Amino acid sequence: xxxxxxxxxxxxxxxxxxxxxxxxxxxxxxxxxxxxxxxxxxxxxxxxxxxxxxxxxxxxxxxxxxxxxxxxxxxxxxxxxxxxxxxxxxxxxxxxxxxxxxxxxxxxxxxxxxxxxxxxxxxxxxxxxxxxxxxxxxxxxxxxxxxxxxxxxxxxxxxxxxxxxxxxxxxxxxxxxxxxxxxxxxxxxxxxxxxxxxxxxxxxxxxxxxxxxxxxxxxxxxxxxxxxxxxxxxxxxxxxxxxxxxxxxxxxxxxxxxxxxxxxxxxxxxxxxxxxxxxxxxxxxxxxxxxxxxxxxxxxxxxxxxx
Amino acid sequence: xxxxxxxxxxxxxxxxxxxxxxxxxxxxxxxxxxxxxxxxxxxxxxxxxxxxxxxxxxxxxxxxxxxxxxxxxxxxxxxxxxxxxxxxxxxxxxxxxxxxxxxxxxxxxxxxxxxxxxxxxxxxxxxxxxxxxxxxxxxxxxxxxxxxxxxxxxxxxxxxxxxxxxxxxxxxxxxxxxxxxxxxxxxxxxxxxxxxxxxxxxxxxxxxxxxxxxxxxxxxxxxxxxxxxxxxxxxxxxxxxxx
Numbered sequence: 001x002x003x004x005x006x007x008x009x010x011x012x013x014x015x016x017x018x019x020x021x022x023x024x025x026x027x028x029x030x031x032x033x034x035x036x037x038x039x040x041x042x043x044x045x046x047x048x049x050x051x052x053x054x055x056x057x058x059x060x061x062x063x064x065x066x067x068x069x070x071x072x073x074x075x076x077x078x079x080x081x082x083x084x085x086x087x088x089x090x091x092x093x094x095x096x097x098x099x100x101x102x103x104x105x106x107x108x109x110x111x112x113x114x115x116x117x118x119x120x121x122x123x124x125x126x127x128x129x130x131x132x133x134x135x136x137x138x139x140x141x142x143x144x145x146x147x148x149x150x151x152x153x154x155x156x157x158x159x160x161x162x163x164x165x166x167x168x169x170x171x172x173x174x175x176x177x178x179x180x181x182x183x184x185x186x187x188x189x190x191x192x193x194x195x196x197x198x199x200x201x202x203x204x205x206x207x208x209x210x211x212x213x214x215x216x217x218x219x220x221x222x223x224x225x226x227x228x229x230x231x232x233x234x235x236x237x238x239x240x241x242x243x244x245x246x247x248x249x250x251x252x253x254x255x256x257x258x259x260x261x262x263x264x265x266x267x268x269x270x271x272x273x274x275x276x277x278x279x280x281x282x283x284x285x286x287x288x289x290x291x292x293x294x295x296x297x298x299x300x301x302x303x304x305x306x307x
Numbered sequence: 308x309x310x311x312x313x314x315x316x317x318x319x320x321x322x323x324x325x326x327x328x329x330x331x332x333x334x335x336x337x338x339x340x341x342x343x344x345x346x347x348x349x350x351x352x353x354x355x356x357x358x359x360x361x362x363x364x365x366x367x368x369x370x371x372x373x374x375x376x377x378x379x380x381x382x383x384x385x386x387x388x389x390x391x392x393x394x395x396x397x398x399x400x401x402x403x404x405x406x407x408x409x410x411x412x413x414x415x416x417x418x419x420x421x422x423x424x425x426x427x428x429x430x431x432x433x434x435x436x437x438x439x440x441x442x443x444x445x446x447x448x449x450x451x452x453x454x455x456x457x458x459x460x461x462x463x464x465x466x467x468x469x470x471x472x473x474x475x476x477x478x479x480x481x482x483x484x485x486x487x488x489x490x491x492x493x494x495x496x497x498x499x500x501x502x503x504x505x506x507x508x509x510x511x512x513x514x515x516x517x518x519x520x521x522x523x524x525x526x527x528x529x530x531x532x533x534x535x536x537x538x539x540x541x542x543x544x545x546x547x548x549x550x
Binding site for chain 2: 169174177193
């Protein structure tokens, strides 16, 4: 029910908000898909990744390069970009999942840094620090997505579909085994589960949705720069999940909204907005260590029981 | 037919042999008790059998098939199940969910990434829990039930998989006399299609449950035989009973 209300409100937003806020809402949706894909690993798999920007960035770069270098249309470029990124996820998963915990964190970081460095240095392909320009948004069924409102609805449809499919994934029989592997991996092996394979499948699935967020990202900005592959981007996604509440469905959405609203609002008024972002995270971690969504639920329950 | 055949199994931790040299044969349908003082290598032996720990040397055969190179989950699919000395259930989940996870472990449905956990798993889980007398607490989280009930839930999870060989790691440890009687009845009721190998630290509590008994000491089998043979053997008295 709450989800339906949220969806109706999201659908009505362009009727009341100006172009600036519609665009901001589109960015939040894109970032929410990215954060939700991180949440699959962190929240449901217990695998802290610090390299998930790799999938957003490569999804975006492959789509852009296919258009610019090979002249592909969106209809071909989009599935190929998602496929290529997911295949990369298959290979990276083999490497990163040699460890869990801190080891996994460092391996994901290292792998994404390789790509970030390559995007910077391979100037003939990526135009390095200038980034790739001259990209166009797709026009599904002939609809022009260049205005804020139509793009918002496009992002909303893709975003809702993505998050619904990720919710089905964690709510499925497989999702139950994923949570089991997070809490008691040894026990799960003793019950007949191949814990490594469960994690690898989740890793690949998360890289698929990372690629989808990358497509939305490059469609929105019509531009791609190596910074989208950077550690900072991965860390922002991770922070959004932690701030919103990892292992909850709404957490990454709320976390994505917090990060982007702060970034956009605060940067308009103060120069050191990064510091403010830091303070907000410290506040959340101190007062709601489980994240905003579970934290507010806890406070609400306490309020109701007192009233 | 031998359910379990272990030959010259060895495992050392940093030069310290936990399992120095163990050879063991357990017939299908047998109830085998493995006893020994603390540090005798009992739990290490179980961990080697299940694959929780890799062996240093030796072979492990399950119904004539060599399994020592297989991963833990692969051995489970060959009919091996175990319980743990320290309870490792999923505390926030209900008993029925815990048992359903056990049932799901051997089902292809575990790879279904779209559909919910089918109701039939929860129904079957409730049937299994009813068999061990836990139907009244089936929908309560593990964290909220008594210790003895957790132990029975642990055994129920293993039994739900209808294993061919069941390894029970100190199933009676930490239980009150009443709870102990309940668990003993439960173990006594396991059908003979399942071979049971049980570790116990406390010799007296479990002797009457076994067909044959193996005494382990410093990672070696020092005595093996029927209850009468083992009790009568002076080596048992020396290392285990302490007189």
